Amino acid sequence: WDLWALRCGFSADCECGFGPDLRGLECDLARNLVGQPLVRQQVMKGVREFLEKQNPVKPLVMSFHGSTGTGKTYVSSMLVRYLFQGGLQSPYVHQFSPIVHFPHAEHIEQYKENLKRWIQGNLTNCGRSAFLFDEMDKMHPGLIDVIIPFLGPSWVVYGNNYRKAIFIFISNAGGEQINEMTLDLWRAHKDREEISLRDLESAISKAVFENPQSGFWKSGIINEHLIDFIVPFLPLKHHHVKQCVISELGQQGLEVHSDVVQEVANSIPYFPEEEKIFSSTGCKTVASRISFFF
Numbered sequence: 322w323d324l325w326a327l328r329c330g331f332s333a334d335c336e337c338g339f340g341p342d343l344r345g346l347e348c349d350l351a352r353n354l355v356g357q358p359l360v361r362q363q364v365m366k367g368v369r370e371f372l373e374k375q376n377p378v379k380p381l382v383m384s385f386h387g388s389t390g391t392g393k394t395y396v397s398s399m400l401v402r403y404l405f406q407g408g409l410q411s412p413y414v415h416q417f418s419p420i421v422h423f424p425h426a427e428h429i430e431q432y433k434e435n436l437k438r439w440i441q442g443n444l445t446n447c448g449r450s451a452f453l454f455d456e457m458d459k460m461h462p463g464l465i466d467v468i469i470p471f472l473g474p475s476w477v478v479y480g481n482n483y484r485k486a487i488f489i490f491i492s493n494a495g496g497e498q499i500n501e502m503t504l505d506l507w508r509a510h511k512d513r514e515e516i517s518l519r520d521l522e523s524a525i526s527k528a529v530f531e532n533p534q535s536g537f538w539k540s541g542i543i544n545e546h547l548i549d550f551i552v553p554f555l556p557l558k559h560h561h562v563k564q565c566v567i568s569e570l571g572q573q574g575l576e577v578h579s580d581v582v583q584e585v586a587n588s589i590p591y592f593p594e595e596e597k598i599f600s601s602t603g604c605k606t607v608a609s610r611i612s613f614f615f
């Protein structure tokens with residue numbers, strides 16, 4: 322018996338390699354995701370509520386927003402790892418990156434057709450599929466709206482029930498607004514974690530909808546409220562970066578020396594220019610920087 326067989330043993334859904342381990346996900350997020358309490362809360366709420374329903378009324382649609390290196394890709398891959406056998410390598414988990422899949426603006430009509438067919442084909446193959454759309458801010462505006470029929474509550478689309486699917490959008494759009502609001506809170510001597518989810522959600526929706534550079538520009542996905550959970554990733558502070566350094570040292574099998582931890586964290590740029598409170602690159606460059614200090 323391997324662990325996966327045990328996890329799947331009693332679940333009818335497991336035929337698509339789908340065997341959710343929500344406890345594992347919750348533990349991993351609590352242990353390893355640094356400085357993102359809203360993310361933990363929103364992701365767990367979203368996935369739990371969705372999976373509790375035998376017959377969900379619509380697919381689960383989550384949109385991750387935040388500036389670079391704050392953990393969006395990290396959380397999305399962790400999430401699919403606890404849902405699908407093989408995680409990102411599962412044949413039922415599909416990733417799209419505009420630079421790779423939709424590079425030329427002049428081919429947008431062809432991309433629309435391909436994307437619609439691709440989603441439809443994969444959902445026909447397995448209703449429990451997951452679709453990850455990376456770098457939504459680099460997506461040509463208008464393209465993403467072809468998937469609207471798959472995101473809503475319709476019973477059937479093109480003859481199939483697609484309401485068990487999971488869609489995740491990832492983007493830097495809205496990151497500036499999140500950082501600005503977090504900074505305002507800091508300036509008001511309030512805790513970073515006191516930030517209001519509701520205020521963030523509306524600032525992010527407005528920012529992505531009104532920005533012509535965003536894949537969600539004037540998108541029906543925003544207008545028709547098809548996103549169930551907007552997940553804001555807050556900028557990380559110096560002590561969060563130190564935690565990333567410690568966990569990266571552990572992963573690389575290196576000894577944790579407090580002076581190295583401090584030096585790596587100090588070597589990263591912080592904003593605003595004067596006060597240097599939040600990391601400009603989150604934890605993104607931590608892994609590559611460690612080698613400079615050994």
Ligand SMILES: Nc1ncnc2c1ncn2[C@@H]1O[C@H](COP(=O)(O)OP(=O)(O)OP(=O)(O)O)[C@@H](O)[C@H]1O
Pocket residue numbers: 353354355356357387388389390391392393394395396492493565603604605606
């Ligand atoms: N909040 C966090 N907690 C723990 N580790 C983190 C966190 N944020 C980032 N990291 C570390 O930094 C690496 C890079 O982060 P990640 O790729 O998730 O950033 P991102 O938000 O997707 O950035 P980008 O917008 O540039 O794609 C991760 O693989 C992880 O090791």
